[in-house]
Amino acid sequence: MNFLLNIWEKLWHLHRSDDDTSAATVAEFFIPKLKRGFFLRMGIVALLAFVICKWLLIPCVIDGESMMPTFPSRGFTFCWTGRYWFSKPRRGDVVIVKYVDKVFFLKRIIGLPGDTVEFRRGVLFLNGKPQREPYVRYISNWTTRPVTVAPGHCFVVGDNRSQYVENHRFGAIRMVRIAGAPLF
Numbered sequence: 001m002n003f004l005l006n007i008w009e010k011l012w013h014l015h016r017s018d019d020d021t022s023a024a025t026v027a028e029f030f031i032p033k034l035k036r037g038f039f040l041r042m043g044i045v046a047l048l049a050f051v052i053c054k055w056l057l058i059p060c061v062i063d064g065e066s067m068m069p070t071f072p073s074r075g076f077t078f079c080w081t082g083r084y085w086f087s088k089p090r091r092g093d094v095v096i097v098k099y100v101d102k103v104f105f106l107k108r109i110i111g112l113p114g115d116t117v118e119f120r121r122g123v124l125f126l127n128g129k130p131q132r133e134p135y136v137r138y139i140s141n142w143t144t145r146p147v148t149v150a151p152g153h154c155f156v157v158g159d160n161r162s163q164y165v166e167n168h169r170f171g172a173i174r175m176v177r178i179a180g181a182p183l184f
Contacts, residue, residue: 056081057183060096060104066158066168067106069137070094071182079104083181089154091115097156098179105169106182108135111147111155118146122161138162147172154178 032038053059058079065073071094079096089095089109097105111117116127122140124131140161149155149172157170 058096058104058179060106060182062106064106065160065163067094067108068160070108070135070159071106077106078183079180080183081180084178089175089178093181095156095181096179097173098177104179105156107156107158107170109154109156111149111172113149113151113153115149115155116146117149117155119144119165133159135159136161140165152176 060077060079062075093109097107099105118125119142122142136159138160142165153172153174155172
């Protein structure tokens with residue numbers, strides 16, 4: 001214990017240089033003097049954090065089982081809004097969809113404009129052909145009518161299809177509602 005106290009004491013009084021112009025102790029690093037430069041740095045950091053978390057990397061809490069096992073039922077990720085700045089969403093992409101105000105859904109794109117999407121006894125049919133979906137691990141018995149995706153829209157659904165079809169939010173959405181893609 002004395003060993004740790006000795007180290008802490010040495011670090012506490014450690015100086016970066018011997019002159020008074022740039023000398024600083026560890027204590028001053030963690031509890032800086034409140035000068036104009038400190039407030040300027042804090043303002044810049046706060047502004048950058050606001051811009052990044054408001055428009056570039058939106059923090060998102062995952063709370064639901066619709067994308068299991070690809071994503072856990074509880075977790076955290078960031079929505080990378082720059083994902084589709086220079087490209088369009090593609091079939092198979094996992095996207096974050098803006099639902100209302102600050103509510104977002106994590107879904108997978110399975111249909112693009114002009115595609116006909118249908119489920120028959122749990123199997124996805126795209127343009128009349130059954131699709132292989134390796135990311136779907138939980139079987140379902142969904143049966144839906146064929147839906148043709150309108151221009152400017154895409155068809156999204158979660159990977160966990162074991163839920164009743166009535167309890168699952170999926171379908172055609174406007175492309176402009178795609179906020180971005182999960183960062184991790």
